[in-house]
Amino acid sequence: DAGVTQSPTHLIKTRGQQVTLRCSPKSGHDTVSWYQQALGQGPQFIFQYYEEEERQRGNFPDRFSGHQFPNYSSELNVNALLLGDSALYLCASSFASLRDTEAFFGQGTRLTVV
Amino acid sequence: GQQVMQIPQYQHVQEGEDFTTYCNSSTTLSNIQWYKQRPGGHPVFLIQLVKSGEVKKQKRLTFQFGEAKKNSSLHITATQTTDVGTYFCAGDEDTGFQKLVFGTGTRLL
Numbered sequence: 001d002a003g004v005t006q007s008p009t010h011l012i013k014t015r016g017q018q019v020t021l022r023c024s025p026k027s028g029h030d031t032v033s034w035y036q037q038a039l040g041q042g043p044q045f046i047f048q049y050y051e052e053e054e055r056q057r058g059n060f061p062d063r064f065s066g067h068q069f070p071n072y073s074s075e076l077n078v079n080a081l082l083l084g085d086s087a088l089y090l091c092a093s094s095f096a097s098l099r100d101t102e103a104f105f106g107q108g109t110r111l112t113v114v
Numbered sequence: 115g116q117q118v119m120q121i122p123q124y125q126h127v128q129e130g131e132d133f134t135t136y137c138n139s140s141t142t143l144s145n146i147q148w149y150k151q152r153p154g155g156h157p158v159f160l161i162q163l164v165k166s167g168e169v170k171k172q173k174r175l176t177f178q179f180g181e182a183k184k185n186s187s188l189h190i191t192a193t194q195t196t197d198v199g200t201y202f203c204a205g206d207e208d209t210g211f212q213k214l215v216f217g218t219g220t221r222l223l
Contacts, residue, residue: 031212042118042202042216043157055211057116090156095210100145102159105215 004093004106007100012112013081021109025093033075035090043090049074050096086113116141118205120217133190135220137203144206146186152199195220
């Protein structure tokens with residue numbers, strides 16, 4: 001079992017550009033959540049995808065969007081990058097049918113905006 | 115919106131000393147989870163507490179969930195070098211879906 005995998009591991013982008021981050025959930029998991037973790041802070045919930053639809057969203061602007069594919073993998077897109085978007089982006093997967101269950105995190109994508 | 119605070123922000127201990135971090139939520143939680151993150155790593159699940167007043171132990175780690183389901187604590191007995199890292203609590207409100215609100219973290223040095 002490969003667990004949650006994210007790509008790429010590191011990325012450098014210029015302010016104003018767009019970026020796409022990818023996540024493959026743990027085998028059998030159907031729900032993917034994305035988090036942003038700024039340096040020295042706790043992860044902040046961006047949004048969650050289930051059955052290819054966004055079903056919850058945190059306090060992030062519309063520049064942050066996502067997608068879930070039929071195989072449950074997911075993408076996070078960020079448009080018009082700002083310097084403040086520099087952070088570790090974490091993907092977590094879980095079972096929708098198990099309400100109280102741990103979230104499995106990937107190793108993250110470290111995004112640097114210059 | 116829901117806020118989860120942790121204290122202290124940092125804690126420096128000598129090997130063998132005990133360590134405790136406290137977590138407080140502004141709202142009642144469905145459950146609370148604890149994660150450990152090593153420098154340069156990602157959060158790794160430690161435990162989940164669901165019931166009011168619940169206490170769980172994992173070797174040297176003791177986790178408690180408050181009676182009102184708004185606060186929690188993690189206590190480590192006789193810390194070891196392998197315990198170094200940042201400990202996060204993550205609260206889940208009863209919204210029907212799992213949505214974790216992470217605390218500010220306590221860094222164990």
